[in-house]
Amino acid sequence: MLRVHELIDQFTLKVVAGDEGLTNEIKNYDISRPALEIGGYFSHYSSDRVQILGMTEISFFERMLTDKEREDRSKRLCRKETPCIVLARQLPPPLELIEACNASNTPLLVTDANTTTFYSRLSGYLEKALAPETNMHGVLVDVYGIGVLITGESGVGKSETALELVKNGHRLVADDNVEIKEVSDNVLMGSAPKLIQNLLEIRGLGIINVMTLFGAGCILAEKRIMLNVNLETWEKGRDYDRVGLDRRKLSILNSEIEMRTIPIRPGRSLAGIIEVAAMNYRLQNMGYDAAVEFNERLNKQIKVNGGLENDI
Structure with missing residues (x-):
């Protein structure tokens, strides 16, 4: 109001x-x-x-x-x-x-x-x-200029992943609760509630102030949300996207953003995967898509050889 x-x-x-x-x-x-x-x-x-x-x-x-x-x-x-x-x-x-x-x-x-x-x-x-607004449970970080909204069930490791990204030189916008405003068609701006600005909650460690620990360059007051990375526990037998052609969208208010589901498993570097996801998103926006290129190569090889048994 x-x-x-x-x-x-x-x-x-x-x-x-x-x-x-x-x-x-x-x-x-x-x-x-x-x-x-x-x-x-x-x-x-x-x-x-x-x-x-x-x-x-x-x-x-x-x-x-x-x-x-x-x-x-x-x-x-x-x-x-x-x-x-x-x-x-x-x-x-x-x-x-x-x-x-x-x-x-x-x-x-x-x-x-x-x-x-x-x-x-x-x-x-x-x-x-006066833009329409909502709140979402998650973490918002700026990774290589891309606003990445990290979501997932409580305790899945969103804040720990955000901490690792901050240590790698990226910027934190909001932890745990993200305030989102739809300022125009398919333009979502995310920020942190004043109560938790600059703060991260790490289980076993407590509340830490990112700006105090890492400096003012590691925080951002507001960022456009462009990519959603959803973290979920790895389920044996479940079919996960291995090529990247399965394009899913997350609906927020009246807008949609690109969505990637990352299964969590011991030994996986979530921060590194999110960094690559952000860079890959930028490349796709610039017109290059590795998944599409691979699919084209595959189809071409099938047409040339009439099958894949001698090549794969």
Whole structure:
């Protein structure tokens, strides 16, 4: 939940009127510049959005409208669902708009930024702040620039693997509980709850502070989640993917990410496997896939020899 007063703190806005509405909730990450509305066309007024008025809107408001029209437009802009109105470039607010905002408890705010710059900054902030979110049990690490979400049953070794990755020079984002926001289509950003930021829980050792032990370069506040590595105990007789053509996806909110299941067995270097998984993911995104290449070689060999009994 995002309130108007949080917006004021984030962008250092000045409150001109409607200060009793500073707890108004902002529910829509879209932003509106009500140019047509100031001209009198309110049929499709997006009143539940933050409204931004720039030089063009204010100039038209003051020069082209009569006193009665300015009063009417101001009242119609300030609806009960309107979170706030922002004036860019430190423009002096019209008296009619001040009165309407005070009467309806609609905060009237002023920024010194130009309209385009503020619109862009506010849009990015609202998309992130109001993005759908969820929590997942797992560990998030940055491995070679790839955000790897390590999942698996409790006690399977996720945190120990993350510790080994940190020792290898990679960065920890979150341990045990990962907060995930869907900031746009198939873009998931993960971070740690404030309570456990920079901390790892190692069974038998307890809580350790990764930043204190290894330095600030070993932690990251936020990372896009691109790959899921699911750890599970090796089951004898179970058929595990040996080639890499079996592409599975993990669904989080309305997005999907690549998923790899790694069976755990004594002697396997999980940290090393995850490093290779991250590098292989990067190669695949660049257009090279070793599994596809092998499959093509195999099919070619079958066509040439008519069988594999002499080659494999």
